[in-house]
Amino acid sequence: MTTQLRGAQTAAQNGGPAAEPAIQVTGLTKIYGPRGGAASKSSGWFGGKKSEAENKPKAAADDVSFSVAPGEFFVIMGLSGSGKSTVLRMLNRLVEPTSGELLIGGRDVSTMPEGELRELRNRKINMVFQHFALFPHRTVRENAAYALHVRNEGAAARAERADWALQTVGLGEWGDALPRELSGGMRQRVGLARALASDADILLMDEPFSALDPLIRRDMQDLLMTLQRDLRRTVVFVTHDLNEAMRMGDRIMIMRNGRVVQLGTAQEILNTPADDYVAEFISDVDRSRVLTAGTIMQAPLVTATEHDDPEDVLRRLSNVEGVGAYVLNDEGGIAGVTRVDLLAAAVGQHRTALGQLVTNEYRAVDADTPLADICALVGRNSVPLGVTDADGRLVGVVPRATLLAALATPGKDDSSADGARKDNGNA
Template sequence: MPGHKAAADDVNFTVAQGEFFVIMGLSGSGKSTVLRMLNRLVEPTAGTLEIEGRDVAGMNPAELRDLRNRKINMVFQHFALFPHFTVRENAAYALHLRNVSAAERAERADWALRTVGLGEWGDSLPGELSGGMRQRVGLARALASDADILLMDEPFSALDPLIRRDMQDLLMTLQRDLRRTVVFVTHDLNEAMRMGDRIMIMRDGKVVQLGTAQEILNTPADDYVTEFIADVDRTRVLTTGDIMREPLFTATQDEDAADVLRRLSNVEGTGTYVLDAQRRVQGIARADRVAKAITGGKKVTIASCMSDDYDRVADDVPLSDVFSLVGRNPVPLAVTDDERRLLGVIPQATLLAALATPGTTSQQDGKDEPKNA
């Protein structure tokens, strides 16, 4: 229509069950409008909206109320608590609307309050709580409702930075443990990158890019996204699993030490990991210790000159947490699973390249960098 602009223009996306899906953009981008369309607080003028195969746009008022009461719960920026209700009554409000018995409401609300760390505050009024605590009550209300889908409209933007980070940690823990589907709106790209399984960036009502944090950082869709991500702290977004690569070679305990030293010399390596048949790390073989062990032409195996002076990390550790480990490790930092199986390694050059150059990935690493095994 002339003179009018669509708040959401040809927006198309799918959210998987149990996914943490983030919609982000600056003010006026259309992100909150899209979120509110999901439960028809804002009526879409065209298109389709389905939740688990059900046509939400075609629901009658009774069906829509049931969807909002049982399937979807919304957490707002400004808490939306009833000031004359106790914390427990606020947490149980969705159950009250369903005519759940008072005893069951109290039990469910108390569980939710304990889950968010407010187990002893059930009899208090919202006015007695801090802003962060009131936001926890809003989250407890969503949990108590047992809704499968949480819609969250900039829920932490009014909080102080330290409280905000605590709430982010809490929500990510709850989402991981309870496997709720979360659609989360924010204007903060660092928050989006930290929390989202996938991120949809909007501008002027349109979707500019949709992908994982790593995909957006490494392959921004256009100049707008490139400028948008310029100040993102990559060390808190990229993880060890994102940049690890295969080691140039590994050894086993029964290998001849002289042969291993020769292989290390060929790749200018300072050491290598020693693995068993299941790729579990048994230790490392440092070039200087191997050379000392074979002095005088002695024939020894790697088992006799192994050491355990190395560090290892899981594949989901932010890069910000591994700088000191990479710097002090005598061999490239090991990335392992819970059984100590070697998944990959992170040489210093790989870490530096990942932080300095968008597009650096584990598949590219190892081609033009110093040859550390």
């Protein structure tokens, strides 16, 4: 592994945030209603025969702990009623936690005075719901500027900010329209624009796309992922759709009956489901569509720069029994690929510029490319498939064996395969 490529892995992929978490939750628990609500009232009819345990109200969120790194896209996934919305709403105290600790940007929210809490809700955190309440008699621009309106910003600043946000979500032309002139998908974009215009660091999104039909939904997912890449807000995104969760999330927290059953990257969850419940859940996931080149890539064994000495590169390649290496330009982009035979022929000939010893025999894809789209590209050249970031820098490679291991479903072909499951996880 070369040191220059180690930074390609995010803090999230390394198993935990390195900087101060944007959100830190410890033992958060919510039990709705006072004891003595409907459940215990009815028990009176049975002469109090029910045990203590039966009378005890069920926790909607039960001892939930997690932390979210700044800029992370964190997904809470689970079936309906598993406690996702409850957890999300506790993050800005729309729902008051029964117990547990909640820090936002290092500040303890549970003890925050009302005024500061309002400030937090108005400025730092923005919530996007499944059904946006757009004001029907106000223009799209005014709707997008809602958060700024709430905090009394001037009309000119509001309009400017709202127009930027509308532009960003592809509704630049629609500022003067009324909500009823927009389609459902466009209205959802206004909601997204509203969140962006608010300038909040943290976006809480509760199934924002669930009501949209599949094609528009996919567009909105793409849009949100693109925005996230550029704007780097911290997002906590709730969904009951595992494919959506895996597609969007840096990490995913799976909930069941108010409890966290697993927290990890899509790949970790697919390779090592925490229990049978999760295993059952992921059996329907199309791994080739969910996993991307970026999620499975490895650091290349050897890379070279255009200024390197061919003999040195040859030696480094020989050490790992490699036959080819990516040659990077000064920006970290791919200048080409060199091979051992080209290098060997040049050694001793004083024709030493490595830049002259490259071919274009390689294929590279963007880190977001699903595995389904890279199958045909691997294993064809002397170097593994290259993976580049949005700026064209080489951030990793996908060797053929890595791709095959990632596509294999753990325990599918050998049902007694606890061991195999672990092996796959390590491949």
